[in-house]
Amino acid sequence: MTDTAHTPPARTPTPHYVNDAPWDPYVSEKLTAEQEKYYMAGQWKLMWWRFRRHRPAVVSALFLAFIYFTTIISEWVAPYDLQTRNIKYIFAPPQGVHLFHDGKFVGPFVYELMITRDMDTLQRVYKPDTTKPQPLRFFCSGDKYEFWNLVNGSFHFVCPAEGGTFFLAGTDRLGRDMFSRIVYAARISLTIGLIGIALSFTLALILGGLAGYYGGWVDLVVQRLTEILKSFPHLPLWLALSAALPVTWSPLLIYFGITLILALLDWPSLGRAVRGKLLSLREEDYAAAALMMGATPARIIGRHLLPGFMSHLIASATLSIPSMILAETALSFLGLGLRPPITSWGVLLNEATDINVVAVNWWLMLPVAPVILVILAYQFLGDGMRDAADPYA
Amino acid sequence: MLQYVVRRLLLMIPTLFVISFLVYFIIDLPPGDCVTSQIDELVARGEPDALKRAEELRHLYGLDHPLMHRYLSWVAGVFRWDFGLSCQDTVPVKDLIGERIALTMIMEAATIAFIWIVSFVIGVYAATHQYKLGDYVASFFGFIGLAVPNFLLALVLLYVGKVYFGLSIGGLMDAQYLEKSMSWDKAVSILQHLIIPVIVIGTSGTAGMIRRLRANLLDELQKQYVVTGRAKGLSEFRLLVKYPLRHAINPFVSDIGHLIPEVISGSVIVSVVLSLPTTGPMLLGALKTQDVNLAATFLLLVAVLTVIGMLVSDLLLAALDPRIRFGAAGEK
Numbered sequence: 001m002t003d004t005a006h007t008p009p010a011r012t013p014t015p016h017y018v019n020d021a022p023w024d025p026y027v028s029e030k031l032t033a034e035q036e037k038y039y040m041a042g043q044w045k046l047m048w049w050r051f052r053r054h055r056p057a058v059v060s061a062l063f064l065a066f067i068y069f070t071t072i073i074s075e076w077v078a079p080y081d082l083q084t085r086n087i088k089y090i091f092a093p094p095q096g097v098h099l100f101h102d103g104k105f106v107g108p109f110v111y112e113l114m115i116t117r118d119m120d121t122l123q124r125v126y127k128p129d130t131t132k133p134q135p136l137r138f139f140c141s142g143d144k145y146e147f148w149n150l151v152n153g154s155f156h157f158v159c160p161a162e163g164g165t166f167f168l169a170g171t172d173r174l175g176r177d178m179f180s181r182i183v184y185a186a187r188i189s190l191t192i193g194l195i196g197i198a199l200s201f202t203l204a205l206i207l208g209g210l211a212g213y214y215g216g217w218v219d220l221v222v223q224r225l226t227e228i229l230k231s232f233p234h235l236p237l238w239l240a241l242s243a244a245l246p247v248t249w250s251p252l253l254i255y256f257g258i259t260l261i262l263a264l265l266d267w268p269s270l271g272r273a274v275r276g277k278l279l280s281l282r283e284e285d286y287a288a289a290a291l292m293m294g295a296t297p298a299r300i301i302g303r304h305l306l307p308g309f310m311s312h313l314i315a316s317a318t319l320s321i322p323s324m325i326l327a328e329t330a331l332s333f334l335g336l337g338l339r340p341p342i343t344s345w346g347v348l349l350n351e352a353t354d355i356n357v358v359a360v361n362w363w364l365m366l367p368v369a370p371v372i373l374v375i376l377a378y379q380f381l382g383d384g385m386r387d388a389a390d391p392y393a
Numbered sequence: 394m395l396q397y398v399v400r401r402l403l404l405m406i407p408t409l410f411v412i413s414f415l416v417y418f419i420i421d422l423p424p425g426d427c428v429t430s431q432i433d434e435l436v437a438r439g440e441p442d443a444l445k446r447a448e449e450l451r452h453l454y455g456l457d458h459p460l461m462h463r464y465l466s467w468v469a470g471v472f473r474w475d476f477g478l479s480c481q482d483t484v485p486v487k488d489l490i491g492e493r494i495a496l497t498m499i500m501e502a503a504t505i506a507f508i509w510i511v512s513f514v515i516g517v518y519a520a521t522h523q524y525k526l527g528d529y530v531a532s533f534f535g536f537i538g539l540a541v542p543n544f545l546l547a548l549v550l551l552y553v554g555k556v557y558f559g560l561s562i563g564g565l566m567d568a569q570y571l572e573k574s575m576s577w578d579k580a581v582s583i584l585q586h587l588i589i590p591v592i593v594i595g596t597s598g599t600a601g602m603i604r605r606l607r608a609n610l611l612d613e614l615q616k617q618y619v620v621t622g623r624a625k626g627l628s629e630f631r632l633l634v635k636y637p638l639r640h641a642i643n644p645f646v647s648d649i650g651h652l653i654p655e656v657i658s659g660s661v662i663v664s665v666v667l668s669l670p671t672t673g674p675m676l677l678g679a680l681k682t683q684d685v686n687l688a689a690t691f692l693l694l695v696a697v698l699t700v701i702g703m704l705v706s707d708l709l710l711a712a713l714d715p716r717i718r719f720g721a722a723g724e725k
Contacts (some may be wrong), residue, residue: 231699371542
């Protein structure tokens, strides 16, 4: 028997809706404009973004760029020439720059230096004569120089008043302006790091590359060599090598000799990094593919393997620039590095070896300041670059 | 294990030969020899038989032989504990350097001890107080310590000591003990004078070690066994000391390999700045006057010290860490 009352009432069909619009299979993966920008960016762009986030590194990079820029135009920045001797003013203390004289604004000026002699110690005593302001001149013509030893000129950003003096950082035992000398010395001290690192980078790429790619006895020899070089204290070796540079060489040759010496002992750590990376990368399929297609080892290394870890290498190279600058400073400080007339910060500091002289003339220590600032800046920059080197981490 | 030690010891021999030959060769490289400068002086003074004297001196020092001959006879001498004559005062090198080497080794050992103790205390503190004030202060000083080169630090300290405190920091002992034999007072005096150079040489090493210890300890402290221990109710001190610290302390031993060359380099230049009676100033002088025997002996001793130091550090590491003992130690 059928009882209609027990069966559910006949349902009206559920109304359903079909979208006629064409279906987009990627709808759930739709990126916002921001995400799109991020996901589609190239490797170098990602690195740049990440580097930008590292504030100290960015500030350091700007600082270094500024300093390196001034080395291009040292002649304009320095108020005096490198070798100008102000015979009247030997061991003159730094002159302060003032703005107001007698309560009136007169622009930047220094007070004239009065020289008297202490009759007990027979030392010269310098005192600013506060009645005689000497306004500084700007964009002026002053000491003559040869711009990069090529073009004669006499343009400076700032010069002392006519017949006046402007020793921002005092003078040394020959009456040469320390500030100008520090500015000029930056040219040598800063380039020695760059040239040195370029040399050691090349050495590391070649030797580390050979060892990592070929393995076998090449690897063994290079490994032993790096081990010896890494385990031996660098400073005594540097001393021995730079003492071996002939005295008869011209200062410029010595400059390149010292750079080469620094590079010769610096490459092992970079070379090790190259070797390690190559050892692991050469087993990858794409390296094998390139080999099968008949690529030469040079092409496989240079075209397929190196780009994979170039950013790491650049970051670690940056981190070893400061040690180069320091090594040069230390060698010159000890009197075994660069020789005058080539002037670096270390050569300047060589004058500060006698603590009794320095105790009286403290400004001889001032070249310490740029050394420390540049080293710190490179450290921060290197840290930032190392963080940025692996943008997918 | 024994096999490993023997292999390392055997490997040391060619290494030392290569280093000593390179060093000897490099020092001898520039034209002229150590007699030249002495004779130039005599000639300048108008001494009539200067050239004859030069011949005598050259013969005395064996400089009339070719380089290879001199090197081999020097090496042969080294095995008999005879390092040849120093050029400066015609004194055997052995007599010149005895005390200096001892003082240098004391100084370097003290520096390494300083680095260990200070970085242990500060590193552990910084890791257990992460992102607190003390951590930031430690990191800040660590960074400065890494960046400021030690000879500049020595220069600045020397200046500050001289001008503000009237101290002369130079030297390793008070003047009255200079020629005396070792006594209790002299030892105390040496210890007092050691403080400044040890701090100066040790700063950069300490800074690096603090960074590594802090990073390692932080890694360990985040592991699950620490959480388990804490859940079981272990005291914080025991929780720290029982396992994480033992793991994190590895770099103290494994980094000796980097530390020793660094400390030796630092001690050379710092002792020149502070004019300490250690090997630094004498090495510099020997290199400048081409006193080959003296300089080569110094450098050889430095090399021996480093090589032995590295071996000891590897052995210690293997003894401390079973993972290394049975694994990678042989390949390192």
